[in-house]
Structure formats: C-alpha cells, structure tokens
Amino acid sequence: MIREAEIEDLPRINAFLDQHIETSMFLRSNLATHGLGFSDHPHSTRAFVWEADGQVGVFGLSKVGYVMAQMPDMPLEAAQAFGHAITGHTVLGMTGEKAQVDVTLRGLGLGKAKLKMLDDEPLYQMELADLSETRVNSRALLESDLGPLERWFAHYLEDTGQETEADARSKAAARGRAAFDNGRAEVLLIDGVPVAMADINAHVEDVVQLGGVFVPTEHRGKGYGALVTTAILQREAARGAKQAILFANNPIAARAYESIGFKQIGWYRIALLQTPSEVRS
Incomplete structure (x- = not known):
C-alpha cells in the first residue's frame, strides 16, 4: 500500500x-x-x-x-x-x-x-504576464542588512503566530542569516533605505511561491507590502517564472496581494x- x-x-x-x-x-x-x-x-x-x-x-x-x-x-x-x-x-x-x-x-x-x-x-495565484511593468526600486539583501533583518524577523515570526515573543527573538538571527545565504530575499528601497522585505520559499521550474513578506510597524499603511511583492515578482519573471503562489496571513496582506493581481483559489x-x-x- x-x-x-x-x-x-x-x-x-x-x-x-x-x-x-x-x-x-x-x-x-x-x-x-x-x-x-x-x-x-x-x-x-x-x-x-x-x-x-x-x-x-x-x-x-x-x-x-x-x-x-x-x-x-x-x-x-x-x-x-x-x-x-x-x-x-x-x-x-x-x-x-x-x-x-x-x-x-x-x-x-x-x-x-x-x-x-x-x-x-x-491561497492565492497569479499569472506573471499580468504583473505591472512599472519598475520598483529594490535590491537583494546585503550583509549590512543582517542587524535590521534580525529585528524584522523577530517581529515577523511573532506577528504571524509562528513563535512566542521569546522564541521569535531567539530564532530571528538564524532566520535572517538563512535569508541572506539563500540569496532569494528582496528588500524594497525608499530613498535608499530598506523598508520592507519579501522572500521565495519554494521554486519549481516556472512557478514560485512567496513567503516572508514583511513590513515593519513604522512603515505600514503606505502600500509597501504590495510594492515589495511586485518587486520580487518582477525579478522572478525576468528569470523565467510564469506563475506565483502565496497564502495571506491577514486581511490587510490579502488586500495588498489582490491589488496587484492575485486571485484567491482556495485555502491553505x-x-x-x-x-x-x-x-x-
């Protein structure tokens, strides 16, 4: 069997x-x-x-x-x-x-x-042919980002309910280092300063799955979640990706994804x- x-x-x-x-x-x-x-x-x-x-x-x-x-x-x-x-x-x-x-x-x-x-x-899906072509200012992580990134990951793990506050802090440094080492994360730049991040947590042929989309508290309410998501998808589309998948942790994130063209196809x-x-x- x-x-x-x-x-x-x-x-x-x-x-x-x-x-x-x-x-x-x-x-x-x-x-x-x-x-x-x-x-x-x-x-x-x-x-x-x-x-x-x-x-x-x-x-x-x-x-x-x-x-x-x-x-x-x-x-x-x-x-x-x-x-x-x-x-x-x-x-x-x-x-x-x-x-x-x-x-x-x-x-x-x-x-x-x-x-x-x-x-x-x-659970959301999007055909990247429908993605906006307006270029978003972003870049890959630098080693100098690891300090702020540790704080971001601590808040991200706690905000998404994956860890308690204490456990989130203890695991944040390793998560930040892993994101830097795998080379798949992208940060949104406003006036040259990183204000949001997104990552790819799975990649199969021409399909990518997003995870780790995070906007620090002080930068929320400005549309940065949609922008950083667009930025990382533009990068992946340039590398040959045709379809993107993600799941939304909260209604605000869901609305941001819908605003750039994601359609809900189920639940995860x-x-x-x-x-x-x-x-x-």
Whole structure:
C-alpha cells in the first residue's frame, strides 16, 4: 500500500504533484532541490508513495520534521500507513490543503496534539504576464542588512503566530542569516533605505511561491507590502517564472496581494505543534 519512493519514481511523482502544484510547492520544491532522502540540508525530504484502488498519494517528511502530503480525498488508512512508515521520527508541524492536513495528523496520532498555530489562510495565484511593468526600486539583501533583518524577523515570526515573543527573538538571527545565504530575499528601497522585505520559499521550474513578506510597524499603511511583492515578482519573471503562489496571513496582506493581481483559489492550512512530537505506530 505504501512504500518509500525511489529514484525511478521521481518523474511520476513530479507529474502527479504538478497537477496539484498550488498546494504541493513545499514538497515538490524540496524534492527538486535536494532529491530523495535525508542529507545535511534541513529541507531534504523522505518521500512515500501510496497506491491502492486507483488512488495515488505522496507523503513527505523533511529532515527537521515538517510533514507534507498531496492526496485528494485522502483516506485515513493512507495517513496511518504513512505514520507507521515514519515511526520514531519527530514532527514539528504540517502545511497543506485543510482536509489533508487534518487526516494526516490524525493518521500520525497527532490529531489531538496541542498546537501553537492553527491557521487557515486564503491561497492565492497569479499569472506573471499580468504583473505591472512599472519598475520598483529594490535590491537583494546585503550583509549590512543582517542587524535590521534580525529585528524584522523577530517581529515577523511573532506577528504571524509562528513563535512566542521569546522564541521569535531567539530564532530571528538564524532566520535572517538563512535569508541572506539563500540569496532569494528582496528588500524594497525608499530613498535608499530598506523598508520592507519579501522572500521565495519554494521554486519549481516556472512557478514560485512567496513567503516572508514583511513590513515593519513604522512603515505600514503606505502600500509597501504590495510594492515589495511586485518587486520580487518582477525579478522572478525576468528569470523565467510564469506563475506565483502565496497564502495571506491577514486581511490587510490579502488586500495588498489582490491589488496587484492575485486571485484567491482556495485555502491553505498551517498547523504547528506546540511541542515537537514523536510519531508512534
């Protein structure tokens, strides 16, 4: 019923995930970037394939403990089989289509686990051919941005409900360094000063997924969220991207994305466990 994916499975897995790309970006991107199985990278991922009675599903577990899945109309049996396959591994949380997250966590025995974040966010898509061509003043991160960036990430992690104030501060420096090292973040410049940021958290062929869009409190209400989003999408479109996906953490962000052409296509669930939990068969 369920088995760990092998190299020869990847073309079929990729084709399947591409049919549901809007809710498969993390899993698809991890496999495209890091291949199958765990490596030294935190986003490296073990993948598992479920096939039964004509139904197909793909499950993933990243090295740091985030669960991903793609299986429309997922039966509890499939999620339980995945749980058995990853028995002994620690889970931090899961993101994905709402019903699939619910069934998967139940199958892992975590359906009643305490959560520090449970958020259903509007899922948006945009064809980049519709993007404004008016150039926005922005640039990639510089090492000199790391000080302000640490403060920004502390506020971002707290504002989005991902971490408590204390945990956000302790993790902010590492998040800022990671954003600088991966080279995908962009900052909006007003009079030469960075006032907002955006990042790409998944990239598959000509599709990108945005994350980490943040405007510091003192700069809010000025349209900078829409501008920095436009800036990073202009950069990605110049590199060949044709479609963008994101999910909005709050109504103000949603209106900003809609103002530049994003259309809501569904909902996306984020479920983060209060305490990392081991999967038990």
